[in-house]
Amino acid sequence: MYTIKPLKQAEIMAPLGVVQMLGDMSSLIVAPVFVWLIEGNDRKILVDAGIQEPVNGFVHNFPVLGGGEKGIREALASAGVKPEEIDALILTHLHFDHVAETELFDNARIYIQKREWKSAFNPPIHYRLVYDVEVIQKIEEMDVCLVNGDFKLDEGIELVFLPGHTQGLQGVKVEANGTYLLAGDHFYSFLNLNPPKEQFELEDARGNKIAIPPYPLPFMPPGLHVDLTEWFDSCFKALSVAKRKRILPGHDPSLIGKVFG
Ligand SMILES: [Zn+2]
Numbered sequence: 390m391y392t393i394k395p396l397k398q399a400e401i402m403a404p405l406g407v408v409q410m411l412g413d414m415s416s417l418i419v420a421p422v423f424v425w426l427i428e429g430n431d432r433k434i435l436v437d438a439g440i441q442e443p444v445n446g447f448v449h450n451f452p453v454l455g456g457g458e459k460g461i462r463e464a465l466a467s468a469g470v471k472p473e474e475i476d477a478l479i480l481t482h483l484h485f486d487h488v489a490e491t492e493l494f495d496n497a498r499i500y501i502q503k504r505e506w507k508s509a510f511n512p513p514i515h516y517r518l519v520y521d522v523e524v525i526q527k528i529e530e531m532d533v534c535l536v537n538g539d540f541k542l543d544e545g546i547e548l549v550f551l552p553g554h555t556q557g558l559q560g561v562k563v564e565a566n567g568t569y570l571l572a573g574d575h576f577y578s579f580l581n582l583n584p585p586k587e588q589f590e591l592e593d594a595r596g597n598k599i600a601i602p603p604y605p606l607p608f609m610p611p612g613l614h615v616d617l618t619e620w621f622d623s624c625f626k627a628l629s630v631a632k633r634k635r636i637l638p639g640h641d642p643s644l645i646g647k648v649f650g
Contacts, residue, residue, distance in 0.1 A: 391429035392650040396464035398439040399456035410610040418593040420640040441489040481573030482558040483509040503535040505557025553620025565650025570631035576638035584609040594642040
């Protein structure tokens, strides 16, 4: 019914400890920042709105390549789409690398969880630096829909409430030749979704390899979260929505150039 295209808008460098709770903070990995294009049923829907253009190479102390309006326009152009053609913009959550270019989508209705919206203006202390209030406040002037929990957006597209990484993160269930779940940052990478049972080499967006030891739990939490118990509950909710092999994490380099559906 739909096709799903993860489009790379930027690259961000972060310590392994962001992707993996208690992971090494001195090993740096390069991850893609995606915007996700969903097309079908006469609609063009985008999930997330990218990261801002770096200043002197950095955004919030993270080294970033690409990004900004140019990054979004180029990413969409690679799929033959312009920002004004997007009729719905789903923001999985309001961290700075998911909302920066929202203003470009002024023909779109914008879907955000109400709990995420409230939390962005009064975040937990450790999240104060990952919400850009000036950017988020401008969304108020747009065609914004605050959603309370799971929500059917259209035939074959549903918002799925998955709190834990943030207070109001939402994934997107899409019928695309099988049921897919775009998990946003609930899972940064396939590492969080399929923790290795044996020693494993993680390859980042630049081909750098980092050894990851075996992990005993069914899911590997990321380093950034607001509630770990809720995070694990949301993992099992995700599995009730889509099979493990059809859950797509938010920043995995292996998704660059892929098309689903
Ligand atoms: Zn995030």
